[in-house]
Amino acid sequence: MIFVRSFLIAGIIALAFGYSLSKFFGFWEATVLAFVIQFVIAFVYSSFKISKNTTLTREFENELEQLLSLSVTSIPCPCGNFVYTDNIFVGLENGYTCEKCNNQFRIDVSLTPTLLTTPVNEVSHTFEEISEEETKDVSITQQYTKGTEL
Ligand SMILES: [Zn+2]
Numbered sequence: 001m002i003f004v005r006s007f008l009i010a011g012i013i014a015l016a017f018g019y020s021l022s023k024f025f026g027f028w029e030a031t032v033l034a035f036v037i038q039f040v041i042a043f044v045y046s047s048f049k050i051s052k053n054t055t056l057t058r059e060f061e062n063e064l065e066q067l068l069s070l071s072v073t074s075i076p077c078p079c080g081n082f083v084y085t086d087n088i089f090v091g092l093e094n095g096y097t098c099e100k101c102n103n104q105f106r107i108d109v110s111l112t113p114t115l116l117t118t119p120v121n122e123v124s125h126t127f128e129e130i131s132e133e134e135t136k137d138v139s140i141t142q143q144y145t146k147g148t149e150l
Pocket residue numbers: 077078079080081082098099100101102103
């Protein structure tokens with residue numbers, strides 16, 4: 001359908017060119033010339049577009065491969081005769097079958113946060129707040145006890 005429509009539009013444009021250039025070339029010569037030129041332009045444009053798409057796809061594939069290579073891990077089988085190497089993902093259930101002992105294994109990923117900053121200011125601030133609250137509580141209870149004594 002799209003092909004028929006673009007063919008029709010190209011034909012109309014070619015006829016218009018043929019009519020406008022009929023003084024120089026003759027009507028049918030100009031029409032055929034305009035028709036052929038349109039096809040050549042369309043061919044060049046589409047091949048340019050295809051090559052651009054291929055380049056983009058290749059770049060995307062390269063980036064994806066780089067990203068995947070970050071999650072490649074080697075895990076030795078408990079039998080000691082086989083090392084499993086593949087992409088391991090945190091959100092997926094990762095498993096493998098050992099080629100030597102034929103047992104199936106599941107790989108559990110455990111994440112350990114390691115403290116890199118010094119949290120002294122944060123903690124001392126919190127301690128100050130806590131000690132202030134404690135002294136307030138003490139003074140309130142002292143007042144209360146004094147009140148009841150009187
Ligand atoms: Zn094994």
